[in-house]
Amino acid sequence: MTTVLFLALALAKPPEPQPTPEYVEHWRSQVDWKALGDESVDVLAEYLAVDTVNPPGNEARGAAFLARELAKDRIESKRYVLSEGRESLVARIPGSGDQPPLCLLSHIDVVPAEEERWDQDPLSGARVDGYLYGRGALDMKGMGALELQVLRQLHRQRVPLNRDIVLVAVADEEVDNLGMKQIVEHWDEIGCSHMVNEGGLGIRDALFDGQAVHAISTAEKGVFWVDMIAEGPAGHGSTEDEGEAPGRLLEAMQAVATRKAKPRIEPDMYTLLANIGAHKGGFTGWVLRHRWTVNLLAKGQLMGNSATRATITDTLHLTGMSGANSHNVVPSEVRARYDSRLLPGTTGDEMLAELEHLTRKVDGISFEVFHDQLSNGSPVDDPLFAALSRYAVEGRPYAVAGPVLSVGFTDSIFARPLGVHAYGYVPFEVSEEDANTMHGHNERVSEENVHEGVRRLYSAVVEVSVNPEAREPLPPLPPPPAPEPDKEPRPEDLEGLPEQFAP
Ligand SMILES: [Zn+2]
Structure with a gap:
């Protein structure tokens, strides 16, 4: 898209930034942001050092770490056990109940790291040149730490909330989403309207x-995972036979490869482009602000890049083949594996019908579906979306926010069918190079981003969770009970805690 270059005429003015509501200013002016930011950096460094690499996950270690941090502020938490060593955690600070709860969701697990390709130990939480290094710095222990810090700050400050704030940290997002699927089954206990x-x-x-x-995810593409299976007579490698499975599969794959994906721009994509265009100004900005000019002049650019093409088409991606085991044996069955991601409005059945149509002239072809999940989304016209957008760009005249359709899926896709308005936004601002360390090498986040992020997330949460008229904090909590001198921590609470952080 960088190459959408037209004559830059000064035709459009960037939109005026919306003023911060006075009540948000009231509450956040009382916070020692330097101290909270420093504490947030310490918390994240320690969290990054807890080994929750999935597989196998060991999220109980991460849940125990979060529970210990919460306990320091006398915030209770509850564990949901998935299996041996695997847990999710839920903690709640109460509001008046005037509005349904707001969930701050994160996942505890992280993807594996090729340690030898890293400059720092991926499980160190090392601090180098203003950066925190570690698997999960961006995806997504960084956000988990911010959410924890926002929760404890609201609790310490005794902010009079009009809704419960619920911290939810789940297991297994990176592999099978088992943690979130379990939490969804207990939604009557969680009860969030927003996330x-x-x-x-x-x-x-x-x-x-x-x-x-600053892209705020409002929707996620649907997921359709399917194997294309070719069957034919088994035989000896020395002699060719008619209708063998490998030949049929090749023919069918070639037929599938002729598929031309049709672009379909979703309303949120037009909104994002319009916001970017209004901020950019000039002729390019004017082009991006109108649907007809986007269709006429920018669609080709969007289709020309695989990343943007994925946001405006139903993709069908060949990701593997299987079935051949020996040079001299013709197998009776071979498979091609496809990962298809579907725009809102396209069903898995429709993609299956397209595959069947494309391969109709090849004999012995069938399909096996492994995963079929419809796309879902949340409205842009929502107070939480507005608040996240506001604080993403507050004090950053060079920045613009807007909705985006995520091409991959997150745990939000399991919450939306329950009626939850779920938005995907980590309040960090990074270079493309740093963003690519997610699931890559040297995953990192700057300490400055942690400081900024906690303030911006706090502001958004306050905006949607505090009565605009309220100015007085809740009465202070009673003093903590005297400590029980001989109470030792449970062994499972210490499990997985890195040596340098052990009490
Ligand atoms: Zn993630």
């Missing part, structure tokens, strides 16, 4: 140099 989760974040120089785009 903040991972999804988008701020990327500097995303489309245009000098402009940062």
